Amino acid sequence: MKTLAQSYRVDLGSRSYDIHIESGCLPQIGERLTSLFGTASRCLIVSNDVVAPLYLQQVQAALSAAGWSVATHILPDGEKNKNMQQWSLMMDALMAAKLSRNEPIIALGGGVVGDMTGFAASCYRRGIPFIQIPTTVLAQVDSSVGGKTAINHPHGKNMIGAFYQPKLVWIDPQVLNTLAPREVRAGLAEVIKYGLIRDANYFTWLNDNITSLLALDETIISQTILRSCAHKAEVVMADETEQGQRALLNLGHTFGHAIESMTHYTTYLHGEAVSLGTIMAARLSVQLGFAAQGLEEKVKQSLQAAELPTEIPAFSTDAWLDAMGHDKKNVGSKIRYILLRDVGDAFIAEDVKDDDIRTLIASFL
């Protein structure tokens, strides 16, 4: 078994932690956790009904072998379950497991599992240690790093949550081999995003290696995970609670979240919606004169090469504005858009007019 061990330290003072990336590292989580906590005690693993049959036993056995007393909690898979009801059941599981303030909760799964488990970790006894074992491309390259945790509200995605950093992110790229190809592609939308917002060379490298990436070539995917995590971590270290530049990571997300909301989280995976939102952000950048005409095509070609959707679904302009949180009663309400001057050069636009958004949406109808 070829192993590529790489580590990245996220430096956030007392909230610092390691991102460890290594092919086949899953069975070593027990020892690592014991060394992190000094001694083994109780822990709770949260997973979902797709990931658990594949990897829960292995992780549980690794922890038990290292002396941990392991409780488990299994969520139903899918973004539609990232809600208060499921989160409440997770709090019940924490209460039943009687975890103390120093005992960890472990997220084994994708973005939904990580986001919900992190929010539960932040709230249970006002905060317990939180470990991320991400099992999807999206979670390994993006959502497991940076401490954004949340659940959805019926009227908005990620509206209820906390900034709460994990104590460790433990990434085994081999687990991606059981991932549905559609999930692999969806994760690549966030990878391409890093290139678009801050690293034109990375964008080019990704385009050159997209076939190997889609095939989950071990060397290429490991490099992609490390480079993506490093980008994410750099942004988070500079602006942990999104007072400014961290918002650049939301490229494509204002439109993407609207698409997820309008389709009730049933039609597109998050990364697919981000792909669509990124196309829209690119066109808006051109429309407003910030970027040259060819930008939209460059963005589109890259996403298409990753086999991501690029056809914007048709909804009424009112539906779009409503889903994006435009408040008709408050003229002063502002939405910040992340726009591009070019590949690798994103910025926050505070003063986009409603009419500009209407024009943009009309151009896709």
Added chain:
Amino acid sequence: MKTLAQSYRVDLGSRSYDIHIESGCLPQIGERLTSLFGTASRCLIVSNDVVAPLYLQQVQAALSAAGWSVATHILPDGEKNKNMQQWSLMMDALMAAKLSRNEPIIALGGGVVGDMTGFAASCYRRGIPFIQIPTTVLAQVDSSVGGKTAINHPHGKNMIGAFYQPKLVWIDPQVLNTLAPREVRAGLAEVIKYGLIRDANYFTWLNDNITSLLALDETIISQTILRSCAHKAEVVMADETEQGQRALLNLGHTFGHAIESMTHYTTYLHGEAVSLGTIMAARLSVQLGFAAQGLEEKVKQSLQAAELPTEIPAFSTDAWLDAMGHDKKNVGSKIRYILLRDVGDAFIAEDVKDDDIRTLIASFL
């Protein structure tokens, strides 16, 4: 109208804030908030169905006059409503009010309103500004300061919450004049607590002035609020997230919470349960040889002078241990007890045995 304006700065770096104490200051909250935020925008006031009829209109008018657009949300009164269901409704109200990340939520009420609103503030959009306008003795001397926010879980009090500091604590002692005498007395349990854990002179002063305090003499109550808030703030500044000494503030609370839980939050007010718990902590301190024989009586006399309950209710030993979170399956599970060496001298005891607690409980049967 006699006004006594006093202010205390809680210094927590970027999370610092003022506690402002002034008789009759309620109508000035609008101007103060505008000066704090630079400009008036939207806000949401959360209150309950006892406080709202008395003070909501006044606060709302003050904010409107200063240019604020005010939404309101009213909770049913009482600790039994400090639950996930009511908290979920509060999140709905925040969504309906469409507050942005920089617009404040204001708690107008006692400890329950403050704890729940603070937790909602910490979670909505991963954190918005939070203002405390406490209207009970307990909230004015204790719970509005220090950033402990939470809701209860059916299996434990304050089990779901966050450390989240307010941006301002705005205290008008005049509002206490409409408070039920029982609520006044309950608040004094936490005041006496400060004397017991860290200030023997304050304990003596409180005993000397207890009649004036119960009568809500304006000078005495204002001095009591300031001195209590200063004690609370000093402890919080030294240990914001309760890694150590902050736990001393929990004197009487392990037993008190158990009493609240065993009586389903319907028999005793929180302060009354703390009074009972404090008697138990005093007796345990004597039983274990940490304090001289007379301590329990000194504590009891002081609480009785404040007209607080001192007769411990009868429950089986198993019910007590269960309510205090003793885990029979995990012999190693530890509960930290706050004990007294003398008035003004508290400490954290880590190694109290289950059998010691059994002996203590038996002594009250």
